[in-house]
Amino acid sequence: MTYELYYWPGIPGRGEFVRLALEEAGVGYLDIAKDAGGERATVRKLERMLNDASTPHPPFAVPVLKAGGQLISQTANILMFLGVRHELAPSDEAGRLWTHQLQLTLADWIDEIHDTHHPLGPTEYYQDHKAAARKRAGLFLKHRLPKYLGYFERVLKRNPAGDQFLVGDALSYPDLSLFQVIEGLRYAFPRAMARSEAKYTRVMALHGRVSQRPRIAAYLASERRIPFNEEGLFRHYPELDA
Amino acid sequence: MTYELYYWPGIPGRGEFVRLALEEAGVGYLDIAKDAGGERATVRKLERMLNDASTPHPPFAVPVLKAGGQLISQTANILMFLGVRHELAPSDEAGRLWTHQLQLTLADWIDEIHDTHHPLGPTEYYQDHKAAARKRAGLFLKHRLPKYLGYFERVLKRNPAGDQFLVGDALSYPDLSLFQVIEGLRYAFPRAMARSEAKYTRVMALHGRVSQRPRIAAYLASERRIPFNEEGLFRHYPELDA
Structure with a gap:
């Protein structure tokens, strides 16, 4: 099973907390934000997933992790799921x-x-x-x-x-x-x-x-890492950094 | 083991989400906010708990649930803990x-x-x-x-x-x-x-x-239920209710 990560393209945002866990775990994942079809295709894909009327457990927002037939959302919830599976949390x-x-x-x-x-x-x-x-x-x-x-x-x-x-x-x-x-x-x-x-x-x-x-250093040096920018969670506005 | 709930006195706030779960589960709990010593004594007790330098796992804020030797905080985390123990969540x-x-x-x-x-x-x-x-x-x-x-x-x-x-x-x-x-x-x-x-x-x-x-109705009718007021999470300011 390959995980699929659904998140907005072009920003690290909340998706990045999930990416860091997947990278550290060294597991394969398909990142919808890096979809070959470009940003528009990604946004359409995200909206289709969020509005899919056949999903019995609709997510409120992205990030969403697809793990087999399961859609998991809420960043902390996804991390708890990955933590158990990939030794990123204690077992007790x-x-x-x-x-x-x-x-x-x-x-x-x-x-x-x-x-x-x-x-x-x-x-x-x-x-x-x-x-x-x-x-x-x-x-x-x-x-x-x-x-x-x-x-x-x-x-x-x-x-x-x-x-x-x-x-x-x-x-x-x-x-x-x-x-x-x-x-x-x-x-x-x-x-x-x-x-x-x-x-x-x-x-x-x-x-x-x-x-x-090692895995985090390799990830940070790769093109997979999206730079911070003024569309995301962490924004640099000099007037706010007093 | 009797649970102890640590939360600010006088407001329902985030503590109320925990109270509702404890009431529905029908388990005994000691509510520090209702401490016989009054509000001041309660606040001192909370501050002592939050600043206790001997705690290896300090909470950032209340509500905190004390379950035996374990201090659990973050409302959703406390509810997850209670959900497993008291059949307030699925088991899978x-x-x-x-x-x-x-x-x-x-x-x-x-x-x-x-x-x-x-x-x-x-x-x-x-x-x-x-x-x-x-x-x-x-x-x-x-x-x-x-x-x-x-x-x-x-x-x-x-x-x-x-x-x-x-x-x-x-x-x-x-x-x-x-x-x-x-x-x-x-x-x-x-x-x-x-x-x-x-x-x-x-x-x-x-x-x-x-x-x-039945248990929720009895709780809501009891003196244990704290009325909403303008110190808490949900406040009635007519100018905001346009």
Whole structure:
């Protein structure tokens, strides 16, 4: 069985958290966003899948992972599924819950990062959000960025198995997602991150270690990796990076 | 083992989704928010738990469920844990993933509802959000409310086991959460809901059925149920209910 990943073309977005897990697991997958037919064909394919009236379990939004006959959506849910199958999470129940709890906290952080440029919600373009975005981004950088960075620093520090991984003594899917959040924050808020990073040495060291894992390093150097841009989750608007 | 629920006193908030599952399961639990020592004592207890440096797995925020020696946080994660233990989710993996996917979609919806009164993020008071809140609430009622209601209506309609429950032919934890979201929306946006409800007959019928389940009906009539108010997730500000 080859997995199929359904996600918007042209942006890393939420699809990227799934891609990193698939790449680290070293499993084959068909990425609909890279469909040979081009962006329009991909969007049509996505819309057909999302609106398919024969699906008993319709997804609300992409990313969607097709695994055999099963359609799985919600990023954290897809990662939980892959975590069990590809040794990207502990096998005991308490360990799996803790891993998922960290991923859901990352999901909350990601939502807050998204809302720095879309404080009025997911409809409308950035242009219509500008005034509120400046306020929200300012509050985010002042209060929320240190809160989340400090939290993950603390999780690493307290890990009884050492500070190399978030969970136990092996890589799990939230390590990969935390790597991507740091990448995205460096892209979106280079000035704020330059000021902040020194305080969170364990988080930054984890980011570095993830980037050097052989499969991740190969992926990042490949054409499969989509660069950040101003259509995605992590956007660089200099006026928001105060 | 008696569960302990840690959540802010005085508001239903995210803790209520956990309470509904515990009540429906008919299991005993100690609700820290109802602590005999009053609100101040509760807040101190919560802060002590959140800042306890000896916890190897610190929670980012409440609600937190203490189950024996295990601290579980993130609402959807707690519900997944309770779902397995108390027959509030299917026992097969595909069924459990589908159930959790629905809960995570409800979590996204809940975040968007919260942000109608807090578009600038979770810091600051409503007073400081007023102008942006009017814009965000307007867009929410126009675009997002029908999208989410229509989605859950479709899930019920497409359920191969019938439209009585979201998942299969038995109650699962997202049914309870959807009930609470409808309750909260009716409180926060009575005018918008009065206009909308007729289109989503299956969702509203599910809401009615959940409210009449013996344990839920007894809970709703009890003093344990905390009324909605303007400190919580679902707030009624007439100026946002256009």
